[in-house]
Amino acid sequence: MVIEANRATDQDEEVIGVALRVRGLVQGVGFRPTVWRLARKFELSGEVLNDGEGVLIRAWGSPRSLARFGDALVEERPPLARIDGIERMLLGGSEPQHGFRIVASEAGTITTGIVADAATCPDCRAEVQDPSNRRYRYPFTNCTHCGPRLSIVRAIPYDRASTSMVAFPMCEDCRAEYEDPGDRRFHAEPNACPVCGPRVWLEDVRGRELALERGEDAVAAAVRLIRAGFIVAIKGIGGFQLACDAANAEAVDQLRTRKRRYHKPFALMARDTAMVRAYADVTVEEARSLESSAGPIVIFDAATAGELLAPGVAPGQSTLGFMLPYTPLHHLLMRDLARPIVLTSGNLSDEPQCTQNDAARMKLKGVADYWLMHDRDIVNRLDDSVLRRIDGAPVLLRRARGFAPEPIRLPEGFAAAPRVLAMGAELKSTFCLVRGGEAIVSQHIGDLEEAATHSDFRAALDLYRRLFAFTPDAVAVDRHPDYLSTQWGRSIAFDEGARLIAVQHHHAHVAACLAEHGVPVSTRPVLGVVLDGLGLGDDGGLWGGEFLLCDYTRYERLASFEPVPLLGGAKAMREPWRNAFAHIEQVMGWERVAERYPDFAITRLLREKPVDQLRRMIATKLNSPLSSSAGRVFDAVAAVLGVYAEATSYEGQAAIEIEALAERGLGSAGDGYPCDIEEGAPLLIGWRAMWTALLRDLADGTAREIIAARFHIGLAKAVGRAACQLAARHGVETVALSGGVFQNRILLGAVAQLLRDAGLLVLKPRRFPANDGGLSLGQAVIAAAREIIGRDKAGS
Incomplete structure (x- = not known):
């Protein structure tokens, strides 16, 4: 098929031909129709096509028109397009006489990218809600500005035949839109309507399609069931999700029990930003992230005087994770719900979310009461992305739908x-x-x-x-x-x-941060400060609180946290009491602490544990490798404060809980606890002074919130002071902060500010997670x- 646009050439102007190679995210976003429209505007002739390298334009016209055309390509590019570069080359031969046309894609060496799945655009959202529109209440409405991409694609170039939409031949009306370069659905590969596209239906636990009440469709029936307190499994754009009324405590608790997710906060979906504001404090920047085409979960501070949700939504947290509807199906669900819903991944705890209908029927049996299904295949599973504002900027904690694979x-x-x-x-x-x-x-x-x-x-x-x-x-x-x-x-x-x-694990954390910030390959060494769970070090030990002098190819370990035995190896990552005992035994001695503080909850707990065996393990180095892990320090403090001391149910739980505690105590915390900084190779940040002060506060009855805040403040000061000393000693002007522990808002903000106050340039992960997701x-x-x-x- 060829689409042509006529052109009346000014015969007095010189006509030349140029080939423009446009690289970047330019397929599946309406780029060719934009080229076609601009070519008509500037009276050019030629053609545009997709191929393995991006978009190729061959155009003839006056030099002035071609220059204006090139500028307009950048300035008027489609909303989802990203241009990384435009290469220009003169063409020989005569001007074609067919005007300007869009021609079929060409195969070739694949160097172009795939655009991420994008949230429903305003135009499609309006159509879905318009009773006079042929796509009224159609859950798969999309155009070149929105809809599925990575979740349905099997090959490049990105054409319908390379997606799971190949199973749905377009009807005449959809085909007309698809072939009209003036329509926003021109070559929208997932284009469909109720006549020709995927369908949605509702099933019960036996896999039987439910009969609907008069005047309702499957989505309306799902809304009715959610209101009634049922749990509904919903096939989304990148996998199944589990939904229930977020204000219904019984439903939320039932979901936790069935899913075996006992403590980790649930994600929420609200109809719009106004609904989010009823439950959370939303800044202008956070609203912008929430409403973006990526449609991530955004972590907000819970509103102190907001509407009430079920206590089981985010137990022990001072934050809530909200997202807005990002598919037409979600918009239809939320349109008739007066309260947010829990919308969590459709899986059992720790498993990947289901993507296929049969797997969802089997794996979610006993979890969901009903299934809202559809028949479009999910080719690539996509979790929801998670974002939080930290140190004045949005930071990705999980990079998935809406961002990958950009x-x-x-x-x-x-x-x-x-x-x-x-x-x-x-x-x-x-x-x-x-x-x-x-x-x-x-x-x-x-x-x-x-x-x-x-x-x-x-x-x-x-x-x-x-x-x-x-x-x-x-x-x-x-x-x-x-x-x-x-x-x-x-x-x-x-x-x-x-x-x-x-x-090396921590070197990779620093390098990812440097690459994200455009630091050239020939950079001078920077100081990398990496605080995380653990990674294998050069000495065979388990590192995790590290200060590295490094560039992209080399590193030198200048400092670390004082290493402490990791009692039981991997068990110590799930049982915080083990870290508390290891710290107490190393820096003060268990017997001394037990005698001085017999009534502490941690003392009573540890007396029930095999402490003599644990001490022998330390003495003989049996299954107790030394670790400088920053994450295990947080676990130890959490255990002493009685926060999930016995066991945690998900990674980082104890640290997240004491961060929430500390948020409430910052106003009364003062200067924070001292930490030792001991010279050596490497320099060590030690814990004796910190534990002495912390245990004294605990004995004096100081509130846990204040103790947690003092721990955060003191640790931040120690890290900042050590980094400043090392930067001055080695002539470094740039510090890169990374590692999962730096997703702690209090710690990252305080350390970064201390370094900036010292005149250092601070780099932090933003577009890629500081945790192992960016490794x-x-x-x-x-x-x-x-x-x-x-x-x-x-x-x-």
């Missing part, structure tokens, strides 16, 4: 990088592909310790490699040999003859930099 252009010097596959870590796993001077980081996949998640990781990587025709020259893995991602990366490197590059990007750029520099040295 590539990041790598900084100066990386254009010559080989093709690198980076495998990420064990928890919050992602992978990363580097090619052509850009990095493509996958969506959040989850914790590889869970077999189903590991399988999902492999399936997602296979899909990305097919999409981008990707064969790696090098494979980057974490240095920890037991990580499943490391083991699989080794296997890929061996099978495909790629170079294997092992990357694959860091691994990838380290491997790429080593390959570039090694090649340069070999050639010199």
Whole structure:
């Protein structure tokens, strides 16, 4: 099919031809119709097409018209488009006589990107709510400005035949829209309507389609059931979700019990920002993030005088995570609900969310009461992205739907990088592909310790490699040999003859931050401060509170937190009392503390534990490796304060809880607890002074909120002071802060401000998570930099 636009050429003007190669996110976003419209506006002839590299334009016209056309391409690009560059080359031959046309896509080497799934645009939302529109209440309404992308795509170029929409041939009306370059649905690959597109229906626990009441459709029936207190499984854009009335305490508690998610906060969906404001404090910037086309979950401070939700929505928290409807189906659900709903992933705890109908029927049996189903396949599972405002800026805590797989252009010097596959870590796993001077980081996949998640990781990587025709020259893995991602990366490197590059965990955290901020490959060393759970160090120990002097290829460990035994190894990550005992025994001695503070809850708890055996483990170094983990310090303090001392049900739970405690005590905390800074190689931040002051406060009856706040303030001051000392000593002007512990709002804000007050440039992760979700990007750029520099040295 060819679409033509006529042109009347001014015969007095010189006519030249140019080829414009447009690179970036320019497929599936209405870019070709924009080109066609602008070509008509500037009276050009020629053609535009999609291919494996992006969009190719061949245009003839006067030099002035072509220049104005080029400027307009950038200024009037479609809302979801991102132009990374436009290459211009003169064309020979005569001007075509067919006007300007849109021609079919061409195959070729794949270097273009895929646009992320986008929330419903205002025009489509209006159509769905308009009784006179043929798409009234149609849950799959979309156009080139919104709708599914990564979730349905199987190959590039992004055409309907390469998506799960190939199963739904368009009706005449939809085909007319699809073929009209003046329509916003021109080449909208998921375009559909009630006549020809996917359908939605409601099932009971036996898989039987429910008969609907007079005048209602399946979505309206689901609304009725949610109001009545039932739990409904909803097939969304990237996976199944579980919904219930967020103000119905019985329904929320039932969902927790059935899902086996006993403490972790639930995400919420509200009809609009006004509804969110009834429950949370919303800033202008947060509202902008909430209403963006990415449609993430945004973490807000709960309103002190807001409307009430069920206590089980976010137990122990002072924050609420809200999102707005991001598909027509969600808009239809929320239109007739007066209160927010819980909308959490459709899975059992720790498993990946279901994407297929049969799997959802089986796995969610016993969790959901009803299933709101549809028949469009989900090709690629996508969790909801999570964002929080920290230190004055929005920060991604989980990068998935709405953001992935949007590539990041790598900084100066990386254009010559080989093709690198980076495998990420064990928890919050992602992978990363580097090619052509850009990095493509996958969506959040989850914790590889869970077999189903590991399988999902492999399936997602296979899909990305097919999409981008990707064969790696090098494979980057974490240095920890037991990580499943490391083991699989080794296997890929061996099978495909790629170079294997092992990357230290905390170095990768720093490198990801540098790459995000455009720091060139030839950068001077920076000071990286990484606070996280743990990662394997050079000495075989488990690091986690680290100060590294580093660039992309090298690092030197200048300082760390004082290492403390990790009693029971992995058990210490789930049982905070173990960390409390290890700290008490090391810095003060268990018997002394037990004698001085016999009535402490932690003392009574530890007396029930096999402390003699634990002390022998420490003495003999049996299953008690030394660890400088920042996360375990938070666990130890939480246990002493009685916050989930016995066990946690999800990663970071104890730390999140004492951050919430500390928020309430900041106004009365004063200067915070002192921490020791001991010179040496490495310099150590120690805990004796902190524990002495904390236990004294606890004995004096000081409120837990104030103790938690003093711990945060004191730790921030110690980290900031150590970083300033090291920066001055080594002539460093830039400090990069990363690691999952820096997702703590109090800690990051305080440390960053101390460093800025000292005149240092502070870099923090924003577009990629500070936790292990950003690790694959860091691994990838380290491997790429080593390959570039090694090649340069070999050639010199």
